[in-house]
Amino acid sequence: MRPKLRTRCCASLQVPAVDPVHFDPVIDETLTMIPGPTPVHPRILEALSQPTVSHVAPAFVEQFRSALRDFQALCKTRSGQPFIVAGAGTLAMEIALVNAVAPGERILVISHGYFGDRFGELAAAFGIQCDLLRAEWGHAVSPAEVTQRLDAGSYAAVTITHVDTSTGTAAPVEAYCDLLRGRKELVILDGVCATAGMDERFDEWGIDVLLTGPQKAIGAPPGVALCVFSERALERRRVRSTVPAYYADVLRWLPVMQDPGRYYSTPCVNEIVALAAALRMVHEEGLPARFARHAQIARAFRAGLEAAGLKLFTAPDCRADTLSVVMLPANVVDAGFRKEMAARGVVIAGGLGPIAGKAFRLGHMGNIGAGEVAAALTALEAALRASGIPVEKGVAVAAAAALLPEPYPV
Numbered sequence: 001m002r003p004k005l006r007t008r009c010c011a012s013l014q015v016p017a018v019d020p021v022h023f024d025p026v027i028d029e030t031l032t033m034i035p036g037p038t039p040v041h042p043r044i045l046e047a048l049s050q051p052t053v054s055h056v057a058p059a060f061v062e063q064f065r066s067a068l069r070d071f072q073a074l075c076k077t078r079s080g081q082p083f084i085v086a087g088a089g090t091l092a093m094e095i096a097l098v099n100a101v102a103p104g105e106r107i108l109v110i111s112h113g114y115f116g117d118r119f120g121e122l123a124a125a126f127g128i129q130c131d132l133l134r135a136e137w138g139h140a141v142s143p144a145e146v147t148q149r150l151d152a153g154s155y156a157a158v159t160i161t162h163v164d165t166s167t168g169t170a171a172p173v174e175a176y177c178d179l180l181r182g183r184k185e186l187v188i189l190d191g192v193c194a195t196a197g198m199d200e201r202f203d204e205w206g207i208d209v210l211l212t213g214p215q216k217a218i219g220a221p222p223g224v225a226l227c228v229f230s231e232r233a234l235e236r237r238r239v240r241s242t243v244p245a246y247y248a249d250v251l252r253w254l255p256v257m258q259d260p261g262r263y264y265s266t267p268c269v270n271e272i273v274a275l276a277a278a279l280r281m282v283h284e285e286g287l288p289a290r291f292a293r294h295a296q297i298a299r300a301f302r303a304g305l306e307a308a309g310l311k312l313f314t315a316p317d318c319r320a321d322t323l324s325v326v327m328l329p330a331n332v333v334d335a336g337f338r339k340e341m342a343a344r345g346v347v348i349a350g351g352l353g354p355i356a357g358k359a360f361r362l363g364h365m366g367n368i369g370a371g372e373v374a375a376a377l378t379a380l381e382a383a384l385r386a387s388g389i390p391v392e393k394g395v396a397v398a399a400a401a402a403l404l405p406e407p408y409p410v
């Protein structure tokens with residue numbers, strides 16, 4: 001029998017269990033371990049299901065304010081201007097580019113995979129010149145390579161993908177930012193697969209635009225685009241009379257973000273209330289504890305995966321804490337293996353680009369704890385056996401459990 005989400009979700013978080021009647025049985029018994037969307041805690045689902053109210057109702061405006069404030073604190077900025085608008089991570093990337101960079105200007109894109117490359121595609125769509133600095137998949141661009149590019153010329157902005165969800169590569173963001181300090185290039189950081197799971201220090205590192213999404217390490221449902229703009233980035237927008245955008249123009253949104261009771265375009269009321277709840281949980285846990293939990297769960301998963309005889313795709317010096325990209329054993333067919341996992345109630349993602357069919361991606365971020373690690377690895381052991389790979393029962397779970405705290409009673 002598949003374990004219930006109620007007993008698996010957020011085992012390591014000090015949050016109350018919720019009445020299981022709130023769940024559709026199909027969703028209830030499926031553990032979503034893809035790199036986003038991630039499992040949404042019942043407290044957040046409860047917030048999402050509150051009645052849809054007017055976008056100017058005082059209670060909603062207060063939730064919106066709280067989400068803005070907590071998002072700003074999550075990004076560790078005092079003066080950065082947060083933006084929360086209905087959309088997705090890709091819209092947040094677009095907002096960053098169209099407002100910070102003018103058509104015809106040149107940017108440097110540091111790419112560690114599919115999502116890094118997406119900045120190049122966005123640049124092309126808006127007539128922005130782009131130099132792509134790509135790492136071999138599974139490796140990271142060294143700070144020395146960035147220095148070489150910066151020595152050779154200047155750019156309007158440099159884009160960094162904190163964690164590329166296609167390769168599991170975590171960029172050395174702080175080291176890149178050190179190189180960019182005092183230069184005219186704006187630093188645009190894509191935190192979609194990192195924010196709330198790995199540290200991001202907007203003010204201290206000198207980031208100009210941090211963009212992210214709610215559906216990964218923040219653990220909220222998808223539906224909003226999140227950005228923070230530095231004063232310097234906002235100024236780049238202000239000096240231009242127009243940008244090739246209407247909905248994505250930050251100057252049109254600014255009055256709403258400064259006073260969430262104002263209207264520009266209808267906010268996604270329910271998703272913002274859910275986001276506010278998710279961000280409250282982030283801060284109740286505390287950022288140091290949350291980052292430590294993500295690091296611990298990543299270590300535990302990897303110990304389990306390796307004990308099951310699997311190899312990680314991503315080089316050891318740049319592995320993200322939020323997901324693992326794992327090579328499939330020879331002769332194991334990707335679709336069949338993922339079907340075996342799904343039959344055991346655990347959904348994982350396939351590989352992208354050059355590793356499609358050869359690897360799978362396991363998300364381990366947001367509202368998950370020891371219970372999800374055990375459930376996912378139990379399913380994985382069985383799915384490997386069903387795929388013809390001999391794995392001793394319990395070997396992966398035991399290796400992971402050795403690195404995790406004892407679950408507390410729920």
Ligand SMILES: Cc1ncc(COP(=O)(O)O)c(C=O)c1O
Nearest residue numbers: 088089090115163165192193213
């Ligand atoms: C690192 C990264 N950036 C951007 C995106 C795009 O986000 P969305 O799918 O919400 O548009 C993703 C999506 O997975 C991502 O992982």
